Amino acid sequence: MYFFAWVTKNLISAGCYDMIINSFNNDGTGEKTVMRVRHNPKADIAVVESEYVIQDPASKKGHWKEIFGNENPIRIEIGMGKGGFIMEMASQNPDINYIGIERVNTILYKALRKQEEKALKNLYFVAFNADEIETIFDKGEIDRIYLNFSDPWPKDRHASRRLTSPKFLERYDAFLKQGGIIEFKTDNRGLFDYSLEAAIEAGWKTRDVTYDLHNSIYAPGNIMTEYETKFSAMGTPINKTIIYR
Ligand SMILES: C[S@@+](CC[C@H](N)C(=O)[O-])C[C@H]1O[C@@H](n2cnc3c(N)ncnc32)[C@H](O)[C@@H]1O
Numbered sequence: 001m002y003f004f005a006w007v008t009k010n011l012i013s014a015g016c017y018d019m020i021i022n023s024f025n026n027d028g029t030g031e032k033t034v035m036r037v038r039h040n041p042k043a044d045i046a047v048v049e050s051e052y053v054i055q056d057p058a059s060k061k062g063h064w065k066e067i068f069g070n071e072n073p074i075r076i077e078i079g080m081g082k083g084g085f086i087m088e089m090a091s092q093n094p095d096i097n098y099i100g101i102e103r104v105n106t107i108l109y110k111a112l113r114k115q116e117e118k119a120l121k122n123l124y125f126v127a128f129n130a131d132e133i134e135t136i137f138d139k140g141e142i143d144r145i146y147l148n149f150s151d152p153w154p155k156d157r158h159a160s161r162r163l164t165s166p167k168f169l170e171r172y173d174a175f176l177k178q179g180g181i182i183e184f185k186t187d188n189r190g191l192f193d194y195s196l197e198a199a200i201e202a203g204w205k206t207r208d209v210t211y212d213l214h215n216s217i218y219a220p221g222n223i224m225t226e227y228e229t230k231f232s233a234m235g236t237p238i239n240k241t242i243i244y245r
Pocket residue numbers: 078079080081082101102103104107128129130131148149150151225226227228
């Protein structure tokens with residue numbers, strides 16, 4: 001405890017890193033490791049200036065179709081990280097619009113640099129903490145939500161921060177269109193089991209449950225995320241389900 005506080009304080013004061021993210025063991029026990037993200041000052045500027053990052057997203061509530069200039073369905077990935085998954089989805093599906101949401105600018109910047117090269121017309125990013133996601137999308141505005149390798153938040157007192165918690169499902173309910181689904185993938189079995197229960201508790205349903213996606217009937221067409229590539233290379237099976245109402 002004191003060690004982590006010391007590391008945090010000293011790294012920040014030395015200007016080495018401005019952010020420390022807690023991550024946890026795959027078995028959901030809550031044993032703590034510290035993952036540091038080196039702050040890239042260029043990221044903050046690029047995120048504000050880029051034509052691919054939508055500023056003031058709350059002002060776009062109910063108007064996202066105008067951003068894309070068409071009536072195509074809109075799908076979002078919350079916590080997109082470096083963006084490999086959503087960029088590939090957007091590239092393979094030009095008739096679907098995508099919005100990648102990421103709260104850490106330094107991470108979002110990695111996706112942004114790829115998009116600046118590819119210039120996919122059906123993809124935008126939002127630098128935003130999903131805790132208030134219902135403030136940026138209107139009722140029925142979103143067709144599908146992707147949650148890929150979401151942070152597990154293993155301590156009980158942090159359960160409401162999990163992106164699959166009943167609290168978040170309530171937020172999604174406000175803007176996911178009727179018949180819309182949530183696609184959820186994770187390496188973390190503890191988070192996965194929790195999410196299956198949380199969905200039921202919140203009045204949602206689950207289907208297409210697999211505890212080993214890559215060796216399942218759901219494997220064909222699966223697009224790997226950066227975390228998925230890393231964990232499956234380590235031999236960790238990937239869990240997936242569809243959450244729906
Ligand atoms: C473990 S990483 C997974 C990244 C990517 N989805 C993948 O599978 O490679 C989780 C990402 O979600 C982001 N994230 C976590 N909570 C978030 C929130 N409430 N709002 C937006 N982004 C969030 C983190 O900053 C991080 O980049």
